[in-house]
Structure formats: C-alpha cells, structure tokens
C-alpha cells in the first residue's frame with residue numbers, strides 16, 4: 591500500500607452507555623474472590639488512575655466492522671453475487687470466492703499477490719478495515735472516561751467507574767433465552783467515554799459508508815460489547831470535532847484544488863494509472879459543506895480543515911452519495 595499519506599480524516603467522539611454495558615477483560619475470577627465471573631476491561635492510565643475502565647479501540651473497531659459488513663451484505667442480497675463480494679467473511683477460512691466462508695485475507699495471502707493486488711482484489715470492507723495482508727485505513731483509539739482534570743467532567747468520570755454487578759441469569763430471563771449461568775457480570779451503566787477515529791488515504795465512498803455506520807451507532811441502534819442479543823451494550827454517540835488533513839502541503843492549493851473549499855479523496859493525488867492499478871473508484875472532488883474552516887494553514891507542512899456539529903452532519907450528507915455510486919458500480923468493475 592502507499593507509504594505516503596495523502597489525506598486523513600479524524601473524528602473525536604463520545605460514547606454514553608444507555609444501560610448495562612460489558613466489555614469483557616478476559617480476566618475470570620479464578621482464585622481472586624474480589625473479582626466477578628466476568629469483569630469489565632481496565633487499564634493503567636497516567637492521569638485517570640491505576641485501574642480505570644475503558645473501551646478498547648480494537649473492540650470498537652470490531653463493532654464498526656461487523657456493522658459495516660452487515661450493511662454490505664444487505665446490498666449483496668439485493669443485487670446478487672459479486673466477486674469479490676461487498677463484504678467477505680473475516681472469520682472465514684476459504685480462499686474460494688463465492689463461498690460463504692470466503693475471506694480476502696485467505697485469498698490474498700499468497701506470494702503472487704503484491705501490495706497493489708492486496709488492495710485491488712480486496713472487498714470494500716477489507717479496503718477500509720484491513721485484512722491479514724493489508725493494513726487498515728481505519729483506526730480507533732481506546733476510549734477513556736472523560737478526563738476529570740476538567741471540573742465539568744468529574745461526574746461523567748466517576749459514573750463511568752461506578753460499575754455495578756448484574757446477574758447473568760436474570761439477563762437471560764428477560765429474553766427467555768437458555769440460561770448458561772448462574773454467573774455475575776461487572777457492568778458500566780453510566781458515564782462518558784471519549785476516543786478518536788482516524789481514516790487515512792480515504793476515498794469519499796469510505797466516508798459515506800462510515801457516515802451510515804456512525805449514524806446508526808449514534809442513534810443507539812448498534813450495541814457494543816458482551817451479550818448484545820440480550821439487551822446489553824446500548825449506547826449513544828456524539829461527535830465532538832472532525833478534521834480533514836492533508837500532510838505534506840505547505841499551502842491550501844494542491845493539484846488544481848483549494849483544500850480550504852474542496853473535499854479531496856485519495857484519487858485526487860494519484861495518477862490515473864496508479865488509481866487504476868489499485869482499482870480505486872474514480873471520484874470527482876466535491877465542495878466542502880458549510881461550517882468547515884481552515885484549522886492548519888500549511889505553515890508547518892500540513893493543511894487541514896475542521897468542523898463541529900452541523901458541519902459534520904453536512905459532511906456525512908455530502909459523502910453518502912459517493913457510497914451509493916460506488917456500490918452501483920461495483921458489479922461492472924473488473925477486479926482481476
């Protein structure tokens with residue numbers, strides 16, 4: 591994949607549990623009588639203390655990926671089989687396209703597939719979230735309770751760390767599912783966790799896909815963590831600030847575009863030949879929606895624009911049609 595970074599999107603978000611939430615630590619009670627059967631994941635954090643709860647970025651990324659896969663598979667159902675499909679099965683073990691257990695990583699982990707092929711032959715989900723031979727373009731930081739160094743955050747921080755004990759059997763009784771307990775769970779029920787999502791060398795369709803995933807997540811439709819089917823893990827998400835940066839630029843004018851006014855996907859920086867080799871989808875740059883303003887003018891070798899609130903909403907609305915166009919074209923694209 592490109593060593594150079596052409597563009598990068600970052601989004602600071604806050605997740606608030608709307609009921610019991612459990613991200614398992616993998617630490618069972620064992621011989622330690624102070625631990626429950628299933629405990630919330632904790633870490634040492636310089637300012638937040640020795641043993642704070644947090645939401646690991648790997649877990650959040652897994653949630654986003656499986657929801658994006660779900661969206662992509664819905665499309666596949668409507669429009670028949672695609673090779674590669676809109677989404678492979680990252681838990682699959684087959685390198686045979688067209689099978690339910692086909693996984694891009696399995697197919698592409700072969701010497702004849704160079705770095706360009708790793709992208710060209712990958713499904714849209716792997717192009718965004720990565721596969722075993724292709725680094726992810728999308729990353730998520732760990733999300734920590736709001737830092738109590740700011741007095742306004744103190745309550746949110748304390749609430750996040752006031753975990754409660756829940757009875758695993760009681761949870762089962764609500765849904766009528768077969769009990770696998772009794773066991774007790776350590777859950778977070780309140781508080782607020784902040785983290786950052788980044789997406790680099792992105793195409794505009796990837797922002798569009800992300801827009802759909804994040805909208806549903808923000809509205810509480812995508813549960814996270816353990817026992818989702820039993821009603822745990824309902825959260826809402828708010829978006830604090832977004833930035834679109836172009837590293838290595840000393841002024842806002844680049845490749846015939848004004849980075850202050852336009853949103854540029856990665857193809858704006860590549861030759862037509864390079865874009866074709868990677869099978870990047872052809873995309874025209876688009877005007878930035880209202881509310882975005884220059885946050886880095888290039889003085890230090892990076893140009894960036896930033897937005898909050900309605901500006902982020904405007905960005906999603908701008909990006910979603912690119913996802914729709916990309917999806918419609920997927921069938922006709924030659925991937926080999």
Ligand SMILES: [Zn+2]
Pocket residue numbers: 677678679693694695712713714715716717721
């Ligand atoms: Zn894939």
